[in-house]
Amino acid sequence: MQGLALGDERLNRRARETMSKLGKRPSGSIPQGCDEWADTKATYGLFKNKKVTAAKILKPHQTRTWERVGRHECVLAVQDTTYLDYTHFPSIEGLGPIGSRQQKLRGIVMHNTLAVTAAGLPLGELHQQLWVRPETEATVEEKRARPIEEKESYKWIESLKALAPHIPEQTQLVAVSDAESDVYELMHEAQACQVPFLLRAAQDRALLEPEAQKLWSAVSSRKNRAQLTISVAAKKLEPAREATISVRYRQVTLKPPYRSHEQRETPLEPVTITAILVREDNPPAGMTRVEWLLLTNVSVASIEDALECVEWYCRRWQVEIFHKILKSGCQVEQRRLNHFDRLQPCIALFSIIAWRIHWMTWMLRAQPDAPCTTVLADGEWRALYTLATRTVADPDNIPSVEQVILWIAQLGGFLRRKGDGAPGVTVIWRGWQRLQDALSMWLILDPLLDMGKT
Numbered sequence: 001m002q003g004l005a006l007g008d009e010r011l012n013r014r015a016r017e018t019m020s021k022l023g024k025r026p027s028g029s030i031p032q033g034c035d036e037w038a039d040t041k042a043t044y045g046l047f048k049n050k051k052v053t054a055a056k057i058l059k060p061h062q063t064r065t066w067e068r069v070g071r072h073e074c075v076l077a078v079q080d081t082t083y084l085d086y087t088h089f090p091s092i093e094g095l096g097p098i099g100s101r102q103q104k105l106r107g108i109v110m111h112n113t114l115a116v117t118a119a120g121l122p123l124g125e126l127h128q129q130l131w132v133r134p135e136t137e138a139t140v141e142e143k144r145a146r147p148i149e150e151k152e153s154y155k156w157i158e159s160l161k162a163l164a165p166h167i168p169e170q171t172q173l174v175a176v177s178d179a180e181s182d183v184y185e186l187m188h189e190a191q192a193c194q195v196p197f198l199l200r201a202a203q204d205r206a207l208l209e210p211e212a213q214k215l216w217s218a219v220s221s222r223k224n225r226a227q228l229t230i231s232v233a234a235k236k237l238e239p240a241r242e243a244t245i246s247v248r249y250r251q252v253t254l255k256p257p258y259r260s261h262e263q264r265e266t267p268l269e270p271v272t273i274t275a276i277l278v279r280e281d282n283p284p285a286g287m288t289r290v291e292w293l294l295l296t297n298v299s300v301a302s303i304e305d306a307l308e309c310v311e312w313y314c315r316r317w318q319v320e321i322f323h324k325i326l327k328s329g330c331q332v333e334q335r336r337l338n339h340f341d342r343l344q345p346c347i348a349l350f351s352i353i354a355w356r357i358h359w360m361t362w363m364l365r366a367q368p369d370a371p372c373t374t375v376l377a378d379g380e381w382r383a384l385y386t387l388a389t390r391t392v393a394d395p396d397n398i399p400s401v402e403q404v405i406l407w408i409a410q411l412g413g414f415l416r417r418k419g420d421g422a423p424g425v426t427v428i429w430r431g432w433q434r435l436q437d438a439l440s441m442w443l444i445l446d447p448l449l450d451m452g453k454t
Contacts, residue, residue, distance in 0.1 A: 001352075003060035007051045015057065015349075018043045023353045024436035026330040026429060047342045054348035058128060061352045065124030069115050070168035076116045076312055077126055079159050079177040080319040084108040084333050084347070094340030096132030107333075108132055108340065110347070111155045113163070113175075114319045114355075118311070121366040122318055122358045125351055127162045129155055130344050148185045156181040157189050164193045174198055174298060176316050182295075184257050187271045190297060198312055201275070201293040206255040208270055215252065216293065219277040222248040225303045232290060243283070243290045249276040249306045274300040276309055318358075321425060326354040329429035360405065361428045368402035375401055383442035384408065384435055408435055 001019060004012045022033040022043075034040040046052055069075045083098045085107045092106075099105040109131050115123040133152075148154055160175050167173045175195055179202035190197045205215045226247040234240040252275055256268035273295050280290040294313055300306050326332050330350040337343050360375050367374065372381045381404055386392055388407040399407075409423035410416055412431030 001060050003063055004056070005059070006049075006056055011046070011049065011051060014042055014046050015052065018046055019349055019352065022349065023356065025433050026350070026353050026357065027433060028331075029334070044337075047337055047346050052345045054128065054130060054344040057345050057348040058125060058351070061124060061355075062126060065115055065126060066166050066168070068123040069126075069171055069173065072117055072123075072171060074118045074172045074174070075123065076118065076315050077113050077159075077163055077173055077175045078116050078316050078319040079111065079113045079156060079175065079181065080316070080323070081109065081111045081155065081180065082323045082327075084110055084327070086333060086343075089336050092336070092338055092340070092343070094132065096134065097137070098133065101137070108343065108347075109152075111159065112319060112322065112351070113159045114322055116315050116318045117366075118308075118315070119366060120315050120318060121362050122322065122355060124355055124359075126166075127159045128348065128351060129158065130347065132340060148183070153180075153183050154185075156183060156186045160186060160189060160195055160197070161193065164195050167195070172196065174296075174312060176312055178316060184254070184268060184271070187254070187273065187295070187297070188256075188268055191269075191271055196296070196298045198294060198296040198298065198309055200313065201295050205257075208253045208255045215254070215275060216277075218252055219248055219250055219275045219293065220279075222250050222277075224248055226307060228307075230290070235288065238287055241284070241287065243280045245278055245280050245290055247276065247278055247303065247306055247310065249274055249300055249303075251275075251300075271297075273297050274306075276300065276306050278310055322354060322358050325357050325425050325429065326351060329357055329425065330354050357425060357429050357432060360408075360432075361423070361425045363401050364405040364422055368400060370401045372399045372401055372404040376404055379443060379446075380435065380439055382446075383439040386442060387411075387435075387438045408432060411435060 001016050004015055006012050006015060021039065022030070025033045030043055031040045034043055085098065085105055086092050086095055087106045095106045095108065097105065098107045098109065111129040112125060113127040115126050117123065143151065148157070156177060163173065163175065173196065175190065175197040177199045179200040181199045182202040186199070187197065201215065207213055207215060207218055224246040228245050228247065230243050230245055232241050232243045251272065253270050253272045256270055259268060276294040276296070278290070278292040278294065283289040292313065294309055296309055298309065300309065330353055332347055332350045335343060335346050337346055363375050376384070381399065384404055384407050385395060385399060405428070406414070406416060406423065408431035409427045410431065411434040412427035412429070414420070414423040414427040
């Protein structure tokens with residue numbers, strides 16, 4: 001946050017102090033995070049100040065994120081939408097409807113683009129959109145007649161266009177998204193601005209001559225090029241299981257959909273992409289078939305390239321985890337600020353806090369042997385070492401990332417039994433808050449311990 005520019009150095013300092021305090025207790029309320037009434041009042045004043053916007057809060061973090069992106073050969077820009085529900089706080093003004101009419105929910109629509117390495121390490125937030133829906137819902141006919149720029153689905157294109165100017169020359173950045181993003185204009189825009197994309201198809205689109213058939217059947221007719229066994233998570237009424245899937249792929253040219261003159265001044269052009277079909281050909285009785293049809297403009301010259309794209313799509317889940325941390329770990333839907341305008345910078349600030357928890361959790365998998373100073377400040381790891389080992393003596397060697405993350409997870413309730421696997425984000429954010437309490441005490445007692453040693 002050193003590059004923060006709110007137009008007033010006092011505001012910059014207050015924002016950094018607020019992030020530091022709230023970041024130590026992400027699940028607590030603002031008064032719990034700030035401790036004293038003066039800090040609490042200053043924090044509410046920060047979010048009330050018109051100079052403090054979500055874009056300004058996120059900008060220094062995004063700058064650092066792009067620096068991290070530039071250190072990798074391949075990075076995935078994973079997009080996803082979530083809904084922040086504030087129905088339980090009817091006094092908050094400026095919100096809009098979310099969910100169905102029958103649910104009568106009120107809140108904010110959020111669309112995030114998260115940078116993730118091909119191995120799954122979250123690097124930071126690249127783009128964020130927050131908006132409220134209008135009170136009166138348009139009819140289906142009215143929605144269809146609108147130009148794409150006035151539709152909610154334009155969020156995918158807006159995020160894609162925001163990436164293009166910043167992509168480092170040495171990095172392949174691939175925009176990854178789920179079936180909701182199957183919008184022809186998105187693929188058309190990616191072709192125009194030369195941004196690689198990978199999305200899951202939701203529509204059985206028409207193909208151009210000489211194929212003159214539909215997308216699904218065209219790919220299904222290809223020969224099976226690989227057979228894999230994957231783990232399928234448990235669903236409602238369906239247990240976790242192993243599934244055998246086949247992989248087929250082929251290059252196709254999509255026929256542009258018709259758009260009236262009112263919707264678009266210039267006609268859409270055909271888009272040539274590669275379609276990769278991942279399908280469970282013989283699912284067990286009563287089980288939902290595993291089937292993805294992935295579309296990409298990345299070159300797929302071999303089955304290895306196709307399988308790499310499948311692995312990339314599997315990393316899309318990281319943005320879902322990020323949203324879980326933001327809602328459950330950072331309790332962002334419990335922030336009782338009285339207007340949408342004040343919630344926006346608060347959400348942006350907690351987005352950075354949520355990313356750090358996410359990143360720290362994944363560092364256990366990405367760089368377990370790195371020194372713990374990669375993820376913790378000097379006082380943090382020393383307080384954690386003292387708490388974990390019940391000794392005030394300095395260690396002969398600095399602990400590793402793996403060791404300190406496991407200690408933090410154990411503070412959060414991780415049992416560390418055989419077969420438990422790596423700890424998840426829930427035990428990390430719980431343990432992180434306990435560590436901060438230990439750090440506060442350690443900072444008080446450490447000078448006294450040094451005096452006793454001398």
